[in-house]
Amino acid sequence: xxxxxxxxxxxxxxxxxxxxxxxxxxxxxxxxxxxxxxxxxxxxxxxxxxxxxxxxxxxxxxxxxxxxxxxxxxxxxxxxxxxxxxxxxxxxxxxxxxxxxxxxxxxxxxxxxxxxxxxxxxxxxxxxxxxxxxxxxxxxxxxxxxxxxxxxxxxxxxxxxxxxxxxxxxxxxxxxxxxxxxxxxxxxxxxxxxxxxxxxxxxxxxxxxxxxxxxxxxxxxxxxxxxxxxxxxxxxxxxxxxxxxxxxxxxxxxxxxxxxxxxxxxxxxxxxxxxxxxxxxxxxxxxxxxxxxxxxxxxxxxxxxxxxxxxxxxxxxxxxxxxxxxxxxxxxxxxxxxxxxxxxxxxxxxxxxxxxxxxxxxxxxxxxxxxxxxxxxx
Amino acid sequence: xxxxxxxxxxxxxxxxxxxxxxxxxxxxxxxxxxxxxxxxxxxxxxxxxxxxxxxxxxxxxxxxxxxxxxxxxxxxxxxxxxxxxxxxxxxxxxxxxxxxxxxxxxxxxxxxxxxxxxxxxxxxxxxxxxxxxxxxxxxxxxxxxxxxxxxxxxxxxxxxxxxxxxxxxxxxxxxxxxxxxxxxxxxxx
Numbered sequence: 001x002x003x004x005x006x007x008x009x010x011x012x013x014x015x016x017x018x019x020x021x022x023x024x025x026x027x028x029x030x031x032x033x034x035x036x037x038x039x040x041x042x043x044x045x046x047x048x049x050x051x052x053x054x055x056x057x058x059x060x061x062x063x064x065x066x067x068x069x070x071x072x073x074x075x076x077x078x079x080x081x082x083x084x085x086x087x088x089x090x091x092x093x094x095x096x097x098x099x100x101x102x103x104x105x106x107x108x109x110x111x112x113x114x115x116x117x118x119x120x121x122x123x124x125x126x127x128x129x130x131x132x133x134x135x136x137x138x139x140x141x142x143x144x145x146x147x148x149x150x151x152x153x154x155x156x157x158x159x160x161x162x163x164x165x166x167x168x169x170x171x172x173x174x175x176x177x178x179x180x181x182x183x184x185x186x187x188x189x190x191x192x193x194x195x196x197x198x199x200x201x202x203x204x205x206x207x208x209x210x211x212x213x214x215x216x217x218x219x220x221x222x223x224x225x226x227x228x229x230x231x232x233x234x235x236x237x238x239x240x241x242x243x244x245x246x247x248x249x250x251x252x253x254x255x256x257x258x259x260x261x262x263x264x265x266x267x268x269x270x271x272x273x274x275x276x277x278x279x280x281x282x283x284x285x286x287x288x289x290x291x292x293x294x295x296x297x298x299x300x301x302x303x304x305x306x307x308x309x310x311x312x313x314x315x316x317x318x319x320x321x322x323x324x325x326x327x328x329x330x331x332x333x334x335x336x337x338x339x340x341x342x343x344x345x346x347x348x349x350x351x352x353x354x355x356x357x358x359x360x361x362x363x364x365x366x367x368x369x370x371x372x373x374x375x376x377x378x
Numbered sequence: 379x380x381x382x383x384x385x386x387x388x389x390x391x392x393x394x395x396x397x398x399x400x401x402x403x404x405x406x407x408x409x410x411x412x413x414x415x416x417x418x419x420x421x422x423x424x425x426x427x428x429x430x431x432x433x434x435x436x437x438x439x440x441x442x443x444x445x446x447x448x449x450x451x452x453x454x455x456x457x458x459x460x461x462x463x464x465x466x467x468x469x470x471x472x473x474x475x476x477x478x479x480x481x482x483x484x485x486x487x488x489x490x491x492x493x494x495x496x497x498x499x500x501x502x503x504x505x506x507x508x509x510x511x512x513x514x515x516x517x518x519x520x521x522x523x524x525x526x527x528x529x530x531x532x533x534x535x536x537x538x539x540x541x542x543x544x545x546x547x548x549x550x551x552x553x554x555x556x557x558x559x560x561x562x563x564x565x566x567x
Contacts, residue, residue, distance in 0.1 A: 071513070072411070073412075074412065075412055075414055076411050076413045076414050077411065077414070078422050079426075080426070080512055081425065082425075082429045082509075083506075083509040085422075091407050091411060094411070095406065095407065095411060098410060098411065184395060188399050188402075192403060192407075216384075217384040217385070217387035217391065218387070218388075218391050220391075220392075221390065221391025221392040221395065222391055222392070224391075224392035225391070225396045228396055229395075229396065229399045232396050232399050232400040232403070233400070233403045236407065237403070237407065239404055240407040240408060240411075244411070244413055244414075
């Protein structure tokens with residue numbers, strides 16, 4: 001079978017078996033998230049901080065940033081100088097929600113539909129990408145790990161993480177297969193979904209470098225375009241905000257109002273903040289710090305197992321760069337887009353005795369994570 | 379020669395593909411994302427412009443009575459020092475506002491106090507009120523595009539804006555049926 005063969009031509013029995021297993025874990029994990037959400041809502045409208053409007057049925061999954069994404073989908077961007085406003089949120093996910101809303105669905109339903117459908121595809125693509133360098137069983141476990149990772153309840157929320165996972169893994173897969181134009185489109189989409197999408201340019205660049213000696217001018221040009229597609233898409237977002245809101249600095253101003261301006265001493269401030277304010281609302285920051293440390297350990301496991309260096313560096317940037325903003329806040333969620341984390345989990349799960357522990361622990365923490373929603377944003 | 383030609387071809391393909399990606403990305407955002415209405419854009423601009431001011435002076439007319447009111451942005455000490463607004467009413471009481479909570483002196487009509495606060499045009503308070511209400515999409519423009527209106531539960535407000543900048547010159551407000559209007563001047567210090 002050729003390296004450049006289409007995935008559709010490669011649907012063999014082994015793949016069908018793997019997709020079935022991944023699908024089963026996906027169903028179990030999403031059933032757990034749904035049951036936990038409904039259980040949470042059944043605790044009553046005044047439980048936690050979400051309030052009655054956001055604490056009934058599945059609406060906890062549409063809370064926090066989900067409100068902002070739904071607002072962008074329904075009304076577009078608006079910069080409110082000096083206040084937290086929506087130009088800080090990237091556009092591709094609300095664009096898709098807006099399209100689905102046009103079918104007659106409400107904002108919550110459209111957002112949940114997009115996130116969950118896209119997550120199915122994301123797991124399949126993650127499996128295919130992982131097969132490029134891992135044994136089949138590990139690739140399967142990689143996708144299963146993504147389905148049951150504790151913070152993975154976010155993949156079912158009105159949040160763009162599932163779309164970003166699909167596009168990052170998809171761009172990486174297409175780069176490995178030398179399909180540069182489609183890779184460029186997905187890399188652009190990844191950056192238009194989440195800023196972490198930018199780091200997929202590292203594995204793309206590695207793939208272009210590997211293919212360079214044997215490629216013709218056309219392939220080389222398309223490969224270079226695939227590397228730069230992400231940054232160009234990011235620039236297009238800045239340009240769009242400039243045109244729609246009359247302020248090309250809208251994204252930067254909004255980020256600053258959200259406290260996401262980066263400095264070199266940010267990591268020191270982040271740790272100092274944790275140590276100086278160990279209680280109160282900031283207690284949740286310990287969860288994010290715990291996630292960060294576990295993710296870093298898993299990246300190390302993936303590194304020892306021989307994961308591609310470009311993906312490892314990209315993963316580390318996803319995990320460590322947000323510290324520059326002076327906080328570990330939301331790192332548990334941001335790290336969901338560091339693919340080596342899942343590879344690390346898959347490698348750990350080679351030990352048969354550890355598998356039930358990881359699976360049960362993952363599922364239990366997944367449900368527990370949903371119950372934190374009334375108290376803290378993911 | 380052929381090598382140079384190949385390099386040029388590589389560059390041309392890369393630039394062409396990138397132009398396509400950038401153009402498509404911008405175009406899709408432009409087509410697929412809704413644009414905010416003029417009333418919301420105006421309200422956001424007013425909220426932003428008001429951040430440049432630290433004080434306001436207003437002549438208010440409420441229920442046939444006239445009040446001269448000044449408002450200064452400063453730190454207010456209650457249980458702790460917090461940023462807020464100090465409102466002085468000539469021949470009247472002193473009000474303090476921290477994060478939208480009006481400190482009403484005992485015996486005073488809270489409805490009148492809120493009306494006086496709304497009409498005083500305190501820059502921080504007014505900017506915050508506009509920003510907060512932007513999420514509820516409560517804004518409309520009047521027949522004159524300089525006339526910005528918004529409604530909140532039990533309150534409505536109308537801002538007649540300057541044609542040169544987005545700074546309100548005149549305010550009209552209603553709180554639980556108590557109506558009034560004011561002429562406002564803003565100061566940076």
